[in-house]
Amino acid sequence: MLRKWCDGISSLTAGIEAIGSKFPQNMGPLFVNIFLNSLLAIALQAFGSQASDINDSHFVAGVVEFRPDFIGLTTEQLIAKHTDAYIEILSSPEALETDIVVFPESTLNNEFNTTYVPAPEEAIIPCLLANQSSRYEYYLIALSCAARDNRKYVIINLTEKEDCAANAAVDPRPCATNGLNIYNTNVVFDREGRVISRYRKVNIYVERKNTTYQPEFAIFDTDFGVRFAHFICFDLLFYTPAEELVAKYGIRNIIFTSMFASETPFLTAVQLQQSWAWGNNVTLLAAGASYPQSGATGSGIYAGSSGSLVSAMIGNSGVRQIYVAKVHKFAEKSPYTTAPETHTTAAAQPQTGVRLLRDPQLDNFNSQLLQLNASSVISVELCTEMLCCSLIAETTTTENSYGNGTTSDAYQYRFGVFTGRRSYEKEQYSDVAICAIYACTDDTVSSCGLLFPANTTIMPKFAFKRLQIEGSFQKTERLLIMPNTLDFSFYSLQPAQVAWNLADKSKSYDAEIALKASADNLLAFGIYANYYDSSSGAHKYCSSMLILSTSVLLWIGAYATDLLYVYEIL
Incomplete structure (x- = not known):
């Protein structure tokens, strides 16, 4: 109701601005602002009871x-x-x-x-x-x-x-x-x-x-x-x-x-x-x-x-x-x-014009390239010292394509398992455990986590008809285990598309993620665990003197995209 009311006064506002233009130079904007603020006050007074309450x-x-x-x-x-x-x-x-x-x-x-x-x-x-x-x-x-x-x-x-x-x-x-x-x-x-x-x-x-x-x-x-x-x-x-x-x-x-x-x-x-x-x-x-x-x-x-x-x-x-x-x-x-x-x-193509980092530990995953075509059924188990994960995948044909470029290509997939420390910046790191499939632009490990150029049309060669990943994660006091998914538009799959189960065992958590419906647009699909007990945050105690001595350089950097990225991106 409120939104309809506001939409309804848009033409009235245009008319008031037209009237305001007839006033002397310094009086027109003042007249328009007073009138519009009065309208807002009336709206808030009339509809104030619409605020949610206890x-x-x-x-x-x-x-x-x-x-x-x-x-x-x-x-x-x-x-x-x-x-x-x-x-x-x-x-x-x-x-x-x-x-x-x-x-x-x-x-x-x-x-x-x-x-x-x-x-x-x-x-x-x-x-x-x-x-x-x-x-x-x-x-x-x-x-x-x-x-x-x-x-x-x-x-x-x-x-x-x-x-x-x-x-x-x-x-x-x-x-x-x-x-x-x-x-x-x-x-x-x-x-x-x-x-x-x-x-x-x-x-x-x-x-x-x-x-x-x-x-x-x-x-x-x-x-x-x-x-x-x-x-x-x-x-x-x-x-x-x-x-x-x-x-x-x-x-x-x-x-x-x-x-x-x-x-x-x-x-x-x-x-x-x-x-x-x-x-x-x-x-x-x-x-x-x-x-x-x-x-x-x-x-x-x-x-x-x-x-x-x-x-x-x-x-x-x-x-x-x-x-x-x-x-x-x-x-x-x-x-x-x-x-x-x-x-x-939002309907945007987010990978267009977005500067992206790549997981620095991706090359260190224990991984296997998945040999998939339009009618595959595969089962894979991979382990690290601390974690074993299993994958079951079944594929089928697809007719979808994504993008609007002049060339076409298709992602390949690896199934990977990782446990250990991953860094962010210097003393900042997390201990993580991951079981997932992730997209690669070719059959090499170094291509994983990368995207095809924006002018490329993605032509998937198959869709995942069934995709199920399971892992048994060692239990600690401070631990978060999460479902982790990403599609070509850089959004996550919703619960209607994904089944997620976490079972509490005596010494571990058994996690399972599975597709509920066919999908041919995956960039990542799996289980991501953060082991907080052994993780470290940033170096906590910056000195104000350091702030003062570097602030001029940082402000100059704010005018350049690359330096802005380093300056205050998180």
Whole structure:
């Protein structure tokens, strides 16, 4: 109803703008803004009761895929444009019915214009301090006002500064000579524009930022009866705080801000988001920065083991768009039992113009090239020292083709098993165990995880009529086992297409993933396990002096795609 109402006033708005053009030069825009703001106020007053409350079985969430600006702007201009674009999205007809809106990582400000952020226990509404204090930067105040004006919970990510002296009692580490800590920080506003939660990133990926002396766990409650926790990008791959919030604190609704660098074949953005939500059976609201040239894209809303409600992997130049879904609430600590609404995805060809990483351990898998044709039935078992996995596959003919290029080709597949350590950057690594098939452009190991050029039409020689992978994973205290799938459009298969079973044995978990329907468009299909007990996050304790000495080079790098990719991609 609200959306129809907003659509209905579009022609009225055009008429008002035409009238405004007849006013004197400085009065026309003022007249138009006053009129449109009045319309918005009337709409919110008339339909304010539409906000979800504690008795509703669902709430409405929005996640924003946001393309940042970089080139040809001063810092002030850049932040002003981003702030205006955030506010425009929050005030848009698409966002009108939302209770909570999440913006992505690193798309608002930068190290050259940082802001203080009030502690949640202070219960400060920055919007009300606009004419009283210069402590908070205008963009924090403006977005507090936007949350207040639009009556929404709003989550933003920004670069925060903190006086070291204010934290000296709990952090004995040396401080920079300028007296500041610099953090990668999530900020949560309630419907009044009040800061009710703040989280400073724990696992830093190629960023010159500080971390807190002890990891933070950011949890907040809403007036519609849902408790959320939130964290940032690279955190998703480690136990603290991401998995710990689920396993130790029992949080079932997670907010995730990111500027994520997708890696084939198992860790592209939407693929990982859905796998993590499914493996934990939690709601995940994931907002991604949209800068495909550097590898950043991927947003979605996920309903645990019921799959994705909406997701987006964007190619080419990126977008600024909100994706909205009605999200059913969990019963008290119970798994999802309600099927999601119709799953939707963005229609883009995400591999076009997206910079992709490749799993550095893929060459070290114990793997076997699958000799498949249009009518094959095969059974394979492969082992490492710690893990044995089995594959059963049956193929059939296919008539599908993908792409619109001038040449055609077909992927080949390997079945691979891996256990051990995989690195990210220097001291950052995870211990993982994987059983999966993955696509290769030819019969060599080095071609696996690579894609055919964008102008290639993919002509599959067969479809998987049956595909089943099983593995027995050694049990440890801190472990997450996830289904992991990826198709040619860089989306994951949904529960209607995939059967997933995890059986708890005395000393192991027996995992099984199987196709429910024929598929000829797979890039990856298998089981991905994260062994957190022996994994390590980023080097935690960056010094503020290091931040200051490198920030100029980093800012220059932000104007070049390759250096931007290194600068702050997670």
